[in-house]
Amino acid sequence: MQLSETKYRKLGSIAAGLSALSANLLSANAAHAQDASAPQNTEAHLPGLMDEPAPGAGSVVLDSSVLFYQETGGRVQAIEPVINGEVHLDNGDVISGGLTYDSLTGATPNGAAPSTGRQTFSSIIRQATSTQVTSTSASGNSTVTSIPGTTTANSVYTQPARAIPLASFHDHRVAANLTYNWQADADTHVKLGGAFSVESDYTTFTGTTGISRDFNQKNTTLSLTASVEGDISRPHGGTPTAYENLNTLVTGGNDHKTVINVVGGVTQTLTRFWLTQLNYNYSTSSGYQADPYRLISVVDNSGAPLAYLFESRPRSRQRHSFYWGNKLALGPTVADVGVRYYTDSWGIKGITAEVSEQVPINRYLYVKPLFRYYKQSAANFYEPYLISQSGATTFSGLPAYASSDARLSRFSATTIGGRIGWRLFEDSELYVEGESYRQAGTHTIAGAPGQLAGLDFFSGVHAISVMMGFKIKM
């Protein structure tokens, strides 16, 4: 079907004549004159894919998608299918829920510093039987050898020289969430929801509640959400104590932490084409915050590794996050511009700036390029390694906390990507998004002792993500 649309211009003579004639005809015949204030104009619009209204009462939306995530250099690779649904009831309530499955493989830095020679990481783990078994454990590339006469075994892997040491892994995760959103009255919504996430060594439960209220003819919306999250860390070898040596049997079991999260926000319509939102997010976390597998190297004055200790992190963390976002309808396009300022009690400060623009190509297709920039400072206990002056096997004078986790280091990251959305048929959208995420930071450490000078400590990632999905409204 070839569809051509004529654009509105000044009325020609026939149309103008008809306009006057018609007004005459109708006012003469209506028993009373037409309401003079009624707008005598026409506003008709053939909507395209981007003009779809937000789902309203009586609609059901299903969105199913899959993410393919790949970091370069043999690092993490993930596949994550997700399905989310929303049922909008006639009374204004909304039930929403979703399921996620996640499969991760690959390798991730184990926290140790690189060295000019090969490094061997040997840990002692519990074993069910005492017979000699050599197998590959959850850390994919390690060799497990029983220690005869004990119920323990050595789990050993080596890493090449001059490279960031990596530990391989594979894991599966299943997560689900369900939320009920009540329309308490015309301007008020209350929500209650729960979620859980389970993987082989970690379980999370979350409960959320929130309220939002519209003011000022729905131009202003205030919202408050609070959630409580309980995380149980169940690492494969048990939970190490802070600074425990890799080469000792870990006797700790599971550990846990509790997170309380509060978000308060205001959304304001500024003009017909500009919506703005301000959010403040406060989070407090208490309990086990460390990564149970992550090491930190203790090196001597020449930079040679003396020991690998499990990292040490505080048992509490408070975070503050300020977000300012905008949606702007610029002609037929919609621009999304947001900034976030983050600070926490570990000394990390981060800023984020994101911009994306959704551009219709025709009634069935849009493109949405996006750009994101992120920069953070290091946590105040971030150390790429620890230096022991004494060179002994027991260490005194270690700082209270130390971690070499790249997530706590100083770095910046940029994301460049874009999405294409295609309306296959009415009320549906097929979408594909591709993104390149690249972290940048210092590579060599100034003043690094001995052999560590000039080694590349940078363990940031470059990851490509491809997301594809299908959304349908019924």
Place this chain on the structure above:
Amino acid sequence: MIRTICMGAVLALLGGCAHVGVKPWQRDSLARAAMQPDNEGNISGYHDHIYFSKEGATGGRSSDGGGCGCN
């Protein structure tokens, strides 16, 4: 403390702008799905997951809980 005061001031200022906004019949553009604040769907979940596991900062945009032990 200072930050809390500033945030409160901004919120009060915005709340006080009772004349800022549009009339109900002018909401046509704002009613579009493309103009809703949290309309990224599944993709926002993917972004949250990726940035949570690779970066130190979290939160801000929306109130979602439910992290994972991803490293």
Place this chain on the structure above:
Amino acid sequence: MVHTFQFTAMGSPCEVQADCDDPELAKDLGALAEAEARRIEARFSRYRADSLVGLINEAAGVATRLDAETAQLIAYADACWRMSGGLFDITSGALRRAWIFDGSDRVPDAESVAAALAHVGWNKVGWDGTSLTLAVGMEIDLGGIAKEYAVDMALARLARHAPGVPVLVNFGGDLRVSGPRAAGERWRVRIEGIDPDQKPAWLELAAGAITTSGDARRYVERGGRRYGHILDPRTGMPIMEAPRSVTVAAPTCVEAGILSTLAMLQGAGAEAFLKSEGVKAWVTR
């Protein structure tokens, strides 16, 4: 919440949508619109011998004095005939004696067309502003404006009965809205598909009227050529290269109706006509 009231009138499916919280009010509005549709159908339907138009057509050479409303409609049709250079002609119904559009391949010969054409032509009608005289064998057909007029009149009646309630009145695809919906959203209406396999499209409307002229259902197909049912009253022949459909948006339904008919009558020049007139329209071919 939008309540829909449906009925059949003027040979078409009709509906009234009202955006209000009271379903009883919506029903009342629907019933009022239906009453108006029936009133106009009773007066102006060509298919009813007891309607006013039926009486005029039976008068055969005798002058019929018209009431105020009918006189207004005839005056309107007269003005449209003059403005369109004879393309819009309410006496053109007589041509159906030669053309039968039933999907078959019967195309009338030149004599049949000429014979029918002899009874067509507004210039042959006696019209002095109050009385109408038709020669024997001629007939008038207000089908080209009655439905659109009914939509406008029904909407005016609903606006008097319940001012401020957003309503949409749709008589067989000719529709008009009172304004945007209660919370400012646009109304969404379907433009009918042309052929069963072509996809219909949603149109968003916040003010004004929409009418669609098309030849989807009535045509003669012969020798691979589709003879649409819109006939040129000056020649008695179907308009060649007429669009499959023309959908026009205009402030009132009658205007939209005339404009979509005139556009169809332009044949290949439909888009150019609409563009030069500054009319918002969608043309499919």
